[in-house]
Amino acid sequence: MTSILLTGGAGYIGSHTYISLLEAGYTPVILDNFANSHPAVLERLQAITGRPAVCERGDVLDTPWVEEVLRRHRIGGVVHFAGDKAVGESVAKPLKYYRNNLGGAVSLMQAMENAGCGTLVFSSSATVYGDPQSVPIAEDAARSHTNPYGHTKLVIEDMLAAQRVAQPDWKVAVLRYFNPVGAHPSGLIGEDPSGIPNNLMPFITQVALGQRPHLQVFGSDYPTPDGTGVRDYIHVCDLAEGHVAALKVLLESGRSLSVNLGTGQGHSVLEVVRAFEAASSRPVPFQLVPRRPGDVANVYADPRLAQELLGWRATRTLAQMCADAWRWQSRNPTGYRTA
Numbered sequence: 001m002t003s004i005l006l007t008g009g010a011g012y013i014g015s016h017t018y019i020s021l022l023e024a025g026y027t028p029v030i031l032d033n034f035a036n037s038h039p040a041v042l043e044r045l046q047a048i049t050g051r052p053a054v055c056e057r058g059d060v061l062d063t064p065w066v067e068e069v070l071r072r073h074r075i076g077g078v079v080h081f082a083g084d085k086a087v088g089e090s091v092a093k094p095l096k097y098y099r100n101n102l103g104g105a106v107s108l109m110q111a112m113e114n115a116g117c118g119t120l121v122f123s124s125s126a127t128v129y130g131d132p133q134s135v136p137i138a139e140d141a142a143r144s145h146t147n148p149y150g151h152t153k154l155v156i157e158d159m160l161a162a163q164r165v166a167q168p169d170w171k172v173a174v175l176r177y178f179n180p181v182g183a184h185p186s187g188l189i190g191e192d193p194s195g196i197p198n199n200l201m202p203f204i205t206q207v208a209l210g211q212r213p214h215l216q217v218f219g220s221d222y223p224t225p226d227g228t229g230v231r232d233y234i235h236v237c238d239l240a241e242g243h244v245a246a247l248k249v250l251l252e253s254g255r256s257l258s259v260n261l262g263t264g265q266g267h268s269v270l271e272v273v274r275a276f277e278a279a280s281s282r283p284v285p286f287q288l289v290p291r292r293p294g295d296v297a298n299v300y301a302d303p304r305l306a307q308e309l310l311g312w313r314a315t316r317t318l319a320q321m322c323a324d325a326w327r328w329q330s331r332n333p334t335g336y337r338t339a
């Protein structure tokens, strides 16, 4: 079956996609420099799948090496996860983001062109919609950026469009993630942020574990039902299955596409807190504090185009997202780092 290269495949979304690809009969190959991930995930993947995870350790910026990997493994398609993704850090260190994210994408695309591989799934983000004019957000909504991280996603989407003009035989799927949360039901792999978590769910799980005293709820004066921010949380396993569905369309129909990967349902911060307390039977103390700069009130997807083009939709509930996130965190208090 077709070999698929996962750049950044040892990361949160990549490792879950690795499992879904195997389950669908593909042969996934991980390419990772472990800058934002941990080698221990490879053993966890073997424990889940029953087979050694094939991993090439190196940097996607090393174009000749990436080309050699593509040729040696006879790669038929690539899923590009590798890159930096912390919004706040991107504001403080824009050059790191432009170099790693834009430079990495150019390097990968050049290696693919040299090796004669023209099938690419790109890990994009709802952040390309900036502060949306209206919700739910459809794929034809205006794109903008409010930070260098989001800017790199937007520019890479445009680079892919230009490459498709230059190389009409390229097949590209741009997947715009909303808010990935949760973990594989085994509890063996999950989200493992380094330092203080930026994102809501890992912060909640660390509060529930007693590692942090309380959650700060950023803003309770938004124009939303309970005043707190609303987002479209999607289970990481649903997201992984969406990647497999997109790859299948590229390989079998040859058409390119850009779709949202979201549930189409928004949940507020306080709704997530309550759902997590119910799922974990753990209290999540919180304080209402002022808004976080750069946050918007209400972001959730119109999921119809993905369902139409990919025959895919998210099925897992917020309760399942919380239960699976808690199982991972409670069984791995220090993530992949051994205590």
Ligand code: WQD
Pocket: 085, 087, 125, 126, 127, 177, 178, 179, 180, 198, 199, 200, 201, 203, 215, 216, 217, 218, 219, 228, 229, 230, 231, 269, 292, 295
């Ligand atoms: C969700 C909600 C916060 C933390 C970001 C990136 C996006 C994507 C997903 C990469 C908001 C609130 C959060 C906390 C809080 N990342 N919150 N207390 O900002 O929607 O999206 O992560 O692709 O590109 O922009 O996600 O989890 O940070 O915040 O109240 O300690 O939770 O205000 O309403 P966000 P988030």
